[in-house]
Amino acid sequence: MNGYQISFYMQQNDRHDGHALCDWLVKLAGELELRGVTVIAGTEGIGHDGRLHSAHFFELGDQPVKVMMAVNEEQSDKLFARLKGEKLRLFYIKAPVEFGVVGED
Template sequence: MNGYQVTFFTQQDRRHHGKPLADWLVHLAGELGLRGATVIPACEGIGHHHRIHSAHFFELADQPLSVVMAMTSEEADRLFDRLRADGVHLFYVKTPVEFGVIGDDNGNGNGNAAKS
């Protein structure tokens, strides 16, 4: 299946509607029926204001996070429409990709690739 990989970049202390923004994005993906979302923590990053963000031993509030999702073009349109409607301010990268599932639900990798 063809579509997009969308990666959002945020940090641990960013919030939306009182909830951590990364968590809110994951729940939004579920609400919109997307195939999934993965939150990836990073050790360090530099933001659009050229300030270093990093996870420290005692304080993780500034820790950079990526939220990665794969979706069809129609799903991407629905997601971005919702983000605009909710007034979310967030940096993202949207890349054309082919995606699917290989193997069956029992973990068997034999057979043809079953694209979703």
Template sequence: MKGYQLTFFTQQNRHHRGKHVCDWLIDSARELGVRGGTVLAATEGFGHNGKMHSSHFFELADQPEEITMVVTEDEAERLLKRLLADQLHIFYVKIPVEFGTLGESD
């Protein structure tokens, strides 16, 4: 199948509509029928303004998070429209991909 890899970048301390941005984004994707997503916690990174974000032993609130989904063109369009309509401010990358499943299911 052809589609897109959508990757969103945020920090653990960010909220939208009373939820962590990461949780809100995953919940919204599931509501729209996206079949899967992965959340990765990063050690450190920097944003468009050059500010460093990192996880520290005592403080994880500023820890960078990356949410990745592989979606069809229709799913990508619906998800991005939802984020725009809901006024979520988030940086994303959209990359064309070919995807599928190999082997028998468990």
């Protein structure tokens, strides 16, 4: 199947609608019936703001987080329409990919 790999980048302490943004995105993906959504916590990174963000022993709020998903074009359109309606400011990468499942159930 052809579609997109979409990766959203944020910090652990970013929030939306009273919830951690990464958790909110996973919940939204569930509502939109998207599958294959993964949250990946990073050790450190430089954000689009030019600042170093990292996980510290006592403070994980600045830890970089990526929410990644593989979607078809229709799912991508629904996702971005919903995000636009939420008025979020959220950095993402959207790349065309081929995806599928190998093997039997």
